[in-house]
Amino acid sequence: MHNLFPNVDWTAMGQAVWETLYMTIISAAATFVLGLLLGLLLFMTSKDNLWENKAVNKVIGAFVNIFRSIPFIILIILLIPFTKLLVGTMLGVNAALPALIIGAAPFYGRLVEIALREIDKGVVEAAKAMGATTSTIIFKVLILESLPALVSGITVTTIALVGYTAMAGVVGAGGLGTLAYLEGFQRSNNDITFVATVLVLIIVFIMQWIGDMITTRIDKR
Secondary structure, three states: OOOOOOOOOOOHHHHHHOOOOOOOOHHHHHHHHHHHHHHHHHHHOOOOOOOOHHHHHHHHHHHHHHHHOOOOHHHHHHHHHHHHHHHHOOOOHHHHHHHHHHHHHHHHHHHHHHHHHHHHHHHHHHHHHHHHHHHHHHHHHHHHHHHHHHHHHHHHHHHHHHHHHHHHHHOOOHHHHHHHHHHHHHHOHHHHHHHHHHHHHHHHHHHHHHHHHHHHHHOOO
């Protein structure tokens, strides 16, 4: 192994894998909660829905469109003052979390909205006719009916977050991205860059497999 990859420090590579997984899992969990909230608000405040409110819908829609349209590497730079205020530094895995979450949550919010729009309106109307409360409609009708699509959406978003963590490595966020850029690219150690890339791909494939498995199990259609 040393002959094939002479410059690779496997201890450092293992630490980088852990940092990438840490950033991805924490940001994916926060993205799921915030994105679900944004998607529900977008859906519920849209025309002919329970909380119909054109002004609120436009404001939330504008927020989502703006932040999901900004290239991630630019978003990191724009959020440096906010990150320093929140975390105290712009370096390290925790410093990457605000940008990761703010970059991914609006994207997932749109996926949630799309998933909710695909629910048969007759199901919601039937729940209303039976006297279901708003909270019952949200949790037992909307979320339950769209659950396979929600899981599929967070899988796609989580995979995007893995790519985001690699980009965050350029500004010293840690993880495989930082290792590939600082130790691999900048020092012309192609074996480090290659191994880091392969490990990122393995993480992506495993996450896709887990997401597909969960989606298949909960999809009763």
